[in-house]
Amino acid sequence: MTAETAPRRRARRVTPDSHSFPTRRYDLVKEFVVALVVVVLLTVVLAAAFSSPDEKAISLSTWAAQAPNDVIATATGQLAGTTTSAGYGPPYNTAATGQMLGPLPLQKWGGVRIPVDSAQDLVLTPLSRVTGNDALTAALSQWNAASSDQQTQWATAYGTALSNAPDGDPKQVASGDYGPVPAISAAFLTLAGTGGLEGSLTSADTFFGADQTRPLLLISDGSYLEDQARARNLGGDQWGMMNETGNYPGQPWMWLYTFWYQIEPFKSSDNADALVWGLMMLLTAGLLLLPFIPGLRSIPRWIPVHRLVWRDWYRDHPRRR
Amino acid sequence: MTATEAEGGTPTWTSRTRDRVSRTVPPGQWLPDRQPAYVSSWIYVFGVVSLASLVVVIATGVVLAMGGVNWWHVSSVGHFVNSLHLWSVELFFAFMVIHLWGKFWMAAWRGNRQLTWMTGVLAFVGSIGTAFTGYLSQSNFDSQWIAGQAKDGLNAVGVGAYFNVLNPGQMLLWHVALLPLVLGAIVVIHVVLVRRHGVVPPIDAEEGDAQ
Numbered sequence: 001m002t003a004e005t006a007p008r009r010r011a012r013r014v015t016p017d018s019h020s021f022p023t024r025r026y027d028l029v030k031e032f033v034v035a036l037v038v039v040v041l042l043t044v045v046l047a048a049a050f051s052s053p054d055e056k057a058i059s060l061s062t063w064a065a066q067a068p069n070d071v072i073a074t075a076t077g078q079l080a081g082t083t084t085s086a087g088y089g090p091p092y093n094t095a096a097t098g099q100m101l102g103p104l105p106l107q108k109w110g111g112v113r114i115p116v117d118s119a120q121d122l123v124l125t126p127l128s129r130v131t132g133n134d135a136l137t138a139a140l141s142q143w144n145a146a147s148s149d150q151q152t153q154w155a156t157a158y159g160t161a162l163s164n165a166p167d168g169d170p171k172q173v174a175s176g177d178y179g180p181v182p183a184i185s186a187a188f189l190t191l192a193g194t195g196g197l198e199g200s201l202t203s204a205d206t207f208f209g210a211d212q213t214r215p216l217l218l219i220s221d222g223s224y225l226e227d228q229a230r231a232r233n234l235g236g237d238q239w240g241m242m243n244e245t246g247n248y249p250g251q252p253w254m255w256l257y258t259f260w261y262q263i264e265p266f267k268s269s270d271n272a273d274a275l276v277w278g279l280m281m282l283l284t285a286g287l288l289l290l291p292f293i294p295g296l297r298s299i300p301r302w303i304p305v306h307r308l309v310w311r312d313w314y315r316d317h318p319r320r321r
Numbered sequence: 322m323t324a325t326e327a328e329g330g331t332p333t334w335t336s337r338t339r340d341r342v343s344r345t346v347p348p349g350q351w352l353p354d355r356q357p358a359y360v361s362s363w364i365y366v367f368g369v370v371s372l373a374s375l376v377v378v379i380a381t382g383v384v385l386a387m388g389g390v391n392w393w394h395v396s397s398v399g400h401f402v403n404s405l406h407l408w409s410v411e412l413f414f415a416f417m418v419i420h421l422w423g424k425f426w427m428a429a430w431r432g433n434r435q436l437t438w439m440t441g442v443l444a445f446v447g448s449i450g451t452a453f454t455g456y457l458s459q460s461n462f463d464s465q466w467i468a469g470q471a472k473d474g475l476n477a478v479g480v481g482a483y484f485n486v487l488n489p490g491q492m493l494l495w496h497v498a499l500l501p502l503v504l505g506a507i508v509v510i511h512v513v514l515v516r517r518h519g520v521v522p523p524i525d526a527e528e529g530d531a532q
Contacts, residue, residue, distance in 0.1 A: 013525070014527075015432030015521065016527060017432070018357050018432070018521065018522055019350075019519050021357035021522060022358045023355035023356060023357055023358060024355065024357075024361075026353070026355055026360060027354065028353070028354070028369075031366070031369050032369050032373060035366065035369045035372075036373040036376060038370070039373045039374050039376075039377050039409070042408075043377055043381075043409045043412060044405065046404075047401060047404035047405045047408050048401075050404070050408070052403050052408075053461075054393070054394060054403070054461050055461055055462040055463065056461060057460065057465045058462060088476075091476060091481055091482035091485075098477065099477040101478065106477065106479040107476055107477050107479055109479050110476070110478075110479025110483070111479075112482075113483065114485060210489065211485075211487075211488045211489075211490055211491075212468075212489055213487040213488055216465065216468055216469055216487040219469075225466065225469065228462075229466045240470060241467070241470055244456070244463045244467075245462060245463055248407075249411055251449075251452060251456065252414075253418065253448075253452070254453075273473045273474040273476075274477040276474065277474055277477060277478045278478070284442075284446060287442050288439055288442045288443070288446075290425075290430070290438065290442075291430035291434075291435040291438050291439075292435065297428065297430070300425060300427065300428040300524065301428065301524060303426075306426055309362045309364050309427055309523075310361075310362065310427075310523040310524075312359070313358070313523050313526075314523065317526070
């Protein structure tokens with residue numbers, strides 16, 4: 001041991017055993033029971049005063065009734081492969097690599113474990129189960145007989161024509177070679193309007209349809225759901241992840257996660273989700289391992305909030321002030 | 322010397338378990354009726370009140386679960402129980418965050434209490450995950466929108482391939498069974514560690530202060 005290191009070691013602070021301090025009476029059970037009664041009363045008062053939000057989910061028939069042009073455009077986009085889900089990548093398909101966390105393709109590594117072919121699974125297969133509609137049957141036959149390039153050409157042309165039409169109204173689309181796409185998308189709107197589309201997407205292969213992956217991907221591909229959410233201040237750039245409908249607190253404990261989406265470079269990054277997740281994992285690890293991180297673990301010594309917590313003890317032990 | 326050795330018998334699995342439990346938290350430390358004199362501040366209340374809130378969260382959640390997925394959408398009683406569940410969760414988080422900040426400013430990891438701090442952080446993170454799956458299980462507009470938004474974050478890091486937020490059946494089971502079990506176990510370990518090590522002494526207190 002050198003002369004220089006010896007005093008440093010002696011100066012190292014050792015926290016004494018809490019069981020060797022003078023004690024005072026403390027009724028833990030009474031404290032817990034009183035706390036429980038107070039929490040129950042507070043909960044009942046808050047629930048009675050403010051209730052809780054429960055706005056109905058948007059059904060696909062509501063979507064068809066309220067935004068028929070959006071349904072037509074979404075169905076056409078699925079056929080053209082231009083919707084978000086069609087070009088998503090893992091875990092739904094291989095249309096894209098997905099987001100990167102630096103050099104790490106974590107999304108790709110997750111794999112395609114929930115396969116969804118947007119055109120086939122979300123539009124064509126549900127329509128193929130419709131019976132008694134000769135025009136639809138003929139349109140589907142024409143679609144299935146065409147080459148992949150021809151299909152894409154028809155759907156892309158119709159999608160462009162829809163986006164150029166006033167309000168995306170299919171009745172006002174300029175004439176062109178769209179093949180069977182107008183008939184297919186119109187039949188899709190009809191099916192959605194009947195309320196039969198949900199069942200066709202969730203429980204066509206199983207009586208118990210507990211998995212809403214397909215209908216949620218479908219409605220998220222349209223703009224109506226997002227429009228409704230933004231009208232309620234739930235958009236991603238409106239701190240939406242932590243809010244809920246109405247004047248309710250939502251999930252304020254997610255403020256830091258949501259915060260990163262509001263600022264650059266995350267806000268405009270193509271890898272925003274991966275970057276925010278990576279950063280939050282790093283920060284969470286920092287919080288978890290705080291006792292071992294020099295500097296950070298000393299902050300409570302530098303900013304003496306603890307003087308308030310233990311003010312009685314420091315008053316009785318002035319040499320520690 | 323363990324109780325088994327003192328009795329002079331061959332150790333059994335039962336006696337070893339009993340000895341292990343006794344070593345972890347010695348008799349008298351489970352429910353002591355005295356605390357160190359420095360335990361004198363309102364900040365100490367927030368640990369207990371967080372625990373009490375968790376009890377109310379679980380109790381109201383159990384009642385909701387008994388009614389089934391759609392009960393609270395069609396019944397005024399069910400809706401009130403849902404409101405109780407929601408507000409108890411809000412209180413639980415509010416108290417837990419105050420408890421966490423309090424323990425930070427007290428540097429409560431001192432004196433070999435690092436694991437106590439770490440289990441507390443894990444309980445906090447686990448609670449966020451549990452609450453999140455609750456929001457996904459509401460089967461209303463909120464869960465519809467939150468699921469659509471959340472999938473992108475989870476998919477971006479490969480988690481969504483296994484933890485599918487668009488599948489309310491999977492989310493509900495995580496919410497009512499898996500996550501509460503994990504969270505409950507973490508909280509039990511946290512409380513055991515608190516009782517084992519006792520309440521952290523004031524910063525700069527020294528051996529001479531303990532008598």
